[in-house]
Amino acid sequence: MSIEIKAPTFPESVADGTVTTWHKQPGEACAADELIVDIETDKVVLEVVAPADGVIKEILKGEGDTVLSDEVIAQFEAGAEGTSAGAPAASESAAASGEGDKVGPAARKLIEENNLDASQIPGTGKGGGITKEDVQNFLKSGGKAASAQAPAPAPAAAKAAPAPAAAVSVPAGEKVEKRVPMTRLRATIARRLVEAQQNAAMLTTYNEVNMKPVMELRKQYKDLFEKVHGGTRLGFMSFFVKAATEALKRFPAVNASIDGNDMVYHGYQDIGVAVSTDRGLMVPVLRDTDGMSLADIESTIADFGKRGRDGKLGMDDMQGGTFTITNGGVFGSLMSTPILNPPQTAILGMHKIQERPMAVNGQVEILPMMYLALSYDHRMIDGKEAVQFLVTIKDLLEDPARMLLDV
Structure with a gap:
C-alpha cells in the first residue's frame, strides 16, 4: 500500500521548514514509528517517523529543500521489504571497508558523487560516523577520489598502512576557513x-x-x-x-x-x-x-x-x-x-x-x-x-x- 509522507502541520507563526537529514534512503527497511527525516523550522527541529513497516519508494524533497506545512515530501510503501541500512545503498568503497553503517545519508551521497574512499575520511560524528561536513572538509583539505589508477585492495595487513600524508595535509602557512550556511x-x-x-x-x-x-x-x-x-x-x-x-x-x-x-x-x-x-x-x-x-x-x-x-x-x-x-x-x-x-x-x-x-x-x-x-x-x-x-x-x-x- 502506497502512503504519502508529509511534513508536519506547522503553527500559524511558522511559514515553512527545511529538510535537514534523511535518516533512511529509498529501499532501506523502515520499522513503524522509526525516525526517517528531520525538518528544521525557525524554532525547533521536527521529527517525521515511518507510518508503518515498509520502505521509502521515492524522496520528493531532498536535504536543504524548503517545505510547507503538510507538503508531501516522500512516497512510502507499507509492507514492502527493504535492505538493511547502509548495505547496498552505501558506496562500494564504504561497504568494502566496513564504513557503511557509519556514513550518514548526506555524506554517502557526497562520497559517491566524488568517487571517494570512505575509509580515508576522518569521522567526527557519533561513534566515529562520517558526516556531510567531514566529507566537505576532506575535499577542501586535498582529499582525492578513488580513481581507476588506484592500487587494488591490499591484504588486511597492508591495508592498515596509513594513507600518504599529502592526501590530507594542509600546506604550511595556509589560512584555513570554513563557510557553513546559517541554520534557520x-x-x-x-x-x-x-x-x-x-x-x-x-x-x-x-x-x-x-x-x-x-x-x-x-x-x-x-x-x-x-x-x-x-x-x-x-x-x-x-x-x-x-x-x-x-x-x-x-x-x-x-x-x-x-x-x-x-x-x-x-x-x-x-x-x-x-x-x-x-x-x-x-x-x-x-x-x-x-x-x-x-x-x-x-x-x-x-x-x-x-x-x-x-x-x-x-x-x-x-x-x-x-x-x-x-x-x-x-x-x-x-x-x-x-x-x-x-x-x-x-x-x-x-x-x-x-x-x-x-x-x-x-x-x-x-x-x-x-x-x-x-x-x-x-x-x-x-x-x-x-x-x-x-x-x-x-x-x-x-x-x-x-x-x-x-x-
Whole structure:
C-alpha cells in the first residue's frame, strides 16, 4: 500500500521548514514509528517517523529543500521489504571497508558523487560516523577520489598502512576557513535580536545583590530538598524565578507586551528561561510561575535543559511568555546587557557570583555579589518602575523569607 509522507502541520507563526537529514534512503527497511527525516523550522527541529513497516519508494524533497506545512515530501510503501541500512545503498568503497553503517545519508551521497574512499575520511560524528561536513572538509583539505589508477585492495595487513600524508595535509602557512550556511534557528535569532534593537526604545538598569542569604539557605537545605523531592536539586534559578514572579505582580507594566498601538497587560506570569544549546539559544517557558513551587521550577528547568540538548524541545514549550530570565553567569559573565525578547517589554540578566569587599554598617566585609541587569522597553516602562522592579528582586533575594511572607 502506497502512503504519502508529509511534513508536519506547522503553527500559524511558522511559514515553512527545511529538510535537514534523511535518516533512511529509498529501499532501506523502515520499522513503524522509526525516525526517517528531520525538518528544521525557525524554532525547533521536527521529527517525521515511518507510518508503518515498509520502505521509502521515492524522496520528493531532498536535504536543504524548503517545505510547507503538510507538503508531501516522500512516497512510502507499507509492507514492502527493504535492505538493511547502509548495505547496498552505501558506496562500494564504504561497504568494502566496513564504513557503511557509519556514513550518514548526506555524506554517502557526497562520497559517491566524488568517487571517494570512505575509509580515508576522518569521522567526527557519533561513534566515529562520517558526516556531510567531514566529507566537505576532506575535499577542501586535498582529499582525492578513488580513481581507476588506484592500487587494488591490499591484504588486511597492508591495508592498515596509513594513507600518504599529502592526501590530507594542509600546506604550511595556509589560512584555513570554513563557510557553513546559517541554520534557520540561528537566522531567526539574529533577525529577532536586530528587530528588538531597532523597534524598541531599549534601556538597561543595573543593580547588585548579596547572594549570601540564598547561598546559606541553599547550603542548609539542599540535601533535604533533594531527598524530599525525588532527586531534584535546589539551584539558584528557582529563587530568581520566584522573586521575579513577585516583582511582576507588583509592577504589571514589566509583565506586559506591546501589540501595535496597544499595551497588553497579562494577569499571569509565564517566565521564559534562556537555555543554551548546540543549535542556538532557546527560551522555553515556565507556565503560571505564581503557582509553582521551588521544586516544580527546578525540575522543569532541568527537563528543559535535557530536552534542549537532545533537540526535543517543542514549539509549545517556547511559545508565549510574558518575561524572560537569562543567566550569563554560568559561562563566567560578570556584566552584560541582555536584549529584549519581543513582544515582551523586559528581560532580567543574571551574572557570575563574585566575592567583593563591601561596606556593611561601616565595616568592610567580603560578600558573594552578583550584578543584575534589567533591559526594558521605555515605550512601555518608565525608568522609575524599572529601577523599583529591580530593587524589589534584590530585596527579596537578600531576605528570602519575604517571598514566603509576601512582604
